[in-house]
Amino acid sequence: MSEHLSAPPGGAGAAARHVAVVVNPAAGKGAGRSAGRHTIELLRRAGARVTDASGDSVAAARTRAEAAIEAGADTLCVVGGDGTAHLGVNLTAGRTVHLALVPTGTGNDFARNLGLPLRDPEAVVSLIRAGHTRRVDAGRVCTPGDRRWFGGVLGAGFDAVVAARAEAMRWPRGQLRYGLAILRELPVFRPIPYVVECDGERIETRAMLVAVANTASFGGGMRICPDADPTDGRFDVLILHEVSVPRFLRVFPTVYSGRHVSHPYVEIRRAVRVRLEAVGVRAQADGEPFAPLPVEVEVVPGALRVVAPRPPSPGPR
Numbered sequence: 001m002s003e004h005l006s007a008p009p010g011g012a013g014a015a016a017r018h019v020a021v022v023v024n025p026a027a028g029k030g031a032g033r034s035a036g037r038h039t040i041e042l043l044r045r046a047g048a049r050v051t052d053a054s055g056d057s058v059a060a061a062r063t064r065a066e067a068a069i070e071a072g073a074d075t076l077c078v079v080g081g082d083g084t085a086h087l088g089v090n091l092t093a094g095r096t097v098h099l100a101l102v103p104t105g106t107g108n109d110f111a112r113n114l115g116l117p118l119r120d121p122e123a124v125v126s127l128i129r130a131g132h133t134r135r136v137d138a139g140r141v142c143t144p145g146d147r148r149w150f151g152g153v154l155g156a157g158f159d160a161v162v163a164a165r166a167e168a169m170r171w172p173r174g175q176l177r178y179g180l181a182i183l184r185e186l187p188v189f190r191p192i193p194y195v196v197e198c199d200g201e202r203i204e205t206r207a208m209l210v211a212v213a214n215t216a217s218f219g220g221g222m223r224i225c226p227d228a229d230p231t232d233g234r235f236d237v238l239i240l241h242e243v244s245v246p247r248f249l250r251v252f253p254t255v256y257s258g259r260h261v262s263h264p265y266v267e268i269r270r271a272v273r274v275r276l277e278a279v280g281v282r283a284q285a286d287g288e289p290f291a292p293l294p295v296e297v298e299v300v301p302g303a304l305r306v307v308a309p310r311p312p313s314p315g316p317r
Helices: 027-045 058-070 082-092 109-113 121-130 158-168 175-188 245-256
Strands: 018-023 049-052 075-080 098-103 133-141 153-157 192-198 201-213 235-241 266-271 273-277 282-285 288-292 295-307
Touching: 018 027, 018 058, 018 082, 027 049, 027 075, 027 082, 027 098, 027 121, 058 075, 058 082, 075 082, 075 121, 082 098, 082 109, 082 288, 082 295, 098 109, 098 121, 121 295, 153 158, 153 192, 153 295, 158 175, 158 201, 158 282, 175 245, 192 235, 192 266, 201 273, 288 295
Parallel strands: 018 049, 018 075, 075 098, 098 295
Antiparallel strands: 133 295, 153 201, 153 282, 192 201, 192 273, 201 235, 235 266, 273 295, 282 288
């Protein structure tokens, strides 16, 4: 078997030659396992040198993937949902290694926001072979020595509380679990006093949640910041100011269509650097537990080299 993956005629960019693969077998109610096996088989058939960097835990997979990258892997391919994508972002942001995603989870928000093929190993391997990549922004924690990144949305408030409750639930699985966590949390949730700094401008408020968005959606399709663009070098920052629970119940469902942004209690700002302060609040990012507040994050333009379809060329003016 050849160790080199050659791009087909007409392909763009340099094709991958050494691919490290991390598989989450539990993603998509077990779909990740078969998708991972298929992805590895397709890559080997295409002539790639493949290192299976999967592990029994996130920490083990991170260690094995880091070793593969240090050994020369030029592409990291992660097979799983948003949590696995979050691991991939943290392993590749700010580096020359490319990130390929085979989304097999229940939400797949990060992949959807980038227009990536879902649950389709053949399409992803074709993109890897062709060398098609895009540069997209990523969020980075500003604390010296802290190397944490996120690709999609960092949230602190109702969303993070719901994510923590859903993580602790054993039943049901998939998006139903998240919906049930919302229903259980709503009656007991209370507004939180925040300090939000956007590029140095200080805002003190009581709010239901604050979201710092590099991409438009999170939580399985909630379009929290529908105009967020992961290539514009800025975050969209949403503040849902204090509202009554009945009003919150009326507003919350509109987040799936993005219509919530016209609500008078919703404020959206744009910033490169954002600091969030609140007592006893822990942020989530890409659906994963991230950091206790206070936390300060910044956009790093083009920090990720994502294997993705080329965006359509603009038409004639």
